[in-house]
């Protein structure tokens with residue numbers, strides 16, 4: 001642990017950016033309902049998703065589409081023989097700490113060969129369990145399968161770290177591990193839907209709905225000082241990187257950008273489009289990293305999925321429930 005480790009300026013820069021730019025996205029109040037879980041299986045995993053390769057893996061013993069195969073990513077610290085092993089899980093709030101970790105493979109040894117996804121071998125997301133804080137980091141390889149990243153947990157409380165990667169020869173996985181920061185913990189109120197984010201003079205508006213159990217299109221429009229931003233810069237192989245998490249258990253959604261820089265059809269703003277798979281009804285937090293003027297910033301949103309039934313899911317013969325309250329009004333406001 002005393003060995004000096006080279007710290008990438010990139011990861012440090014991100015930590016500084018996020019540390020300064022992020023605020024809590026929570027309103028205090030009793031209004032929001034808890035996320036509603038449904039038994040509806042998350043079917044139709046698209047090609048390239050972590051579930052897509054399970055057909056050839058005898059270890060799960062589960063068919064695509066049943067409950068076992070549709071467990072969303074990020075909920076497990078170990079899956080398909082791969083395990084996330086952090087060396088440190090307890091932090092002091094506000095104190096930058098080196099976090100070293102490994103991913104061990106089916107043979108029990110640290111994985112050293114990874115596929116590159118979105119320009120990186122491993123994406124490391126850290127959120128507070130109340131989803132008010134978000135960090136998107138890129139740890140450095142410290143040798144022998146050890147990853148190292150400087151991390152500051154800003155306040156006391158429980159956090160979750162996600163390692164998003166694909167081992168060489170394997171399929172993509174997202175493993176999650178809990179981290180803790182000691183001290184007085186102040187629980188925040190329930191999440192309120194919010195489709196407009198403001199960060200450093202930028203305004204980002206979210207359009208589109210998350211639909212339980214399927215992939216759906218969401219578009220984020222970036223403007224600054226009231227004018228659309230049309231010269232977004234590529235970041236991680238796209239004009240933005242979106243992470244979506246379910247409130248209540250921090251399930252990590254499959255999200256795919258629509259198009260990429262230089263493909264001749266994807267504009268560099270003001271709109272960035274993604275396809276996201278919400279596994280169920282409930283409340284979700286979306287975090288968009290976008291790059292402009294050489295700096296990466298994060299815009300955060302809160303949306304509810306499933307308040308308005310999708311056409312094929314609407315129970316036949318049942319009348320529409322009456323419009324009641326702000327949640328419905330909000331759904332139609334964009």
Ligand SMILES: [Cu+2]
Nearest residue numbers: 120123124137
């Ligand atoms: Cu990343």
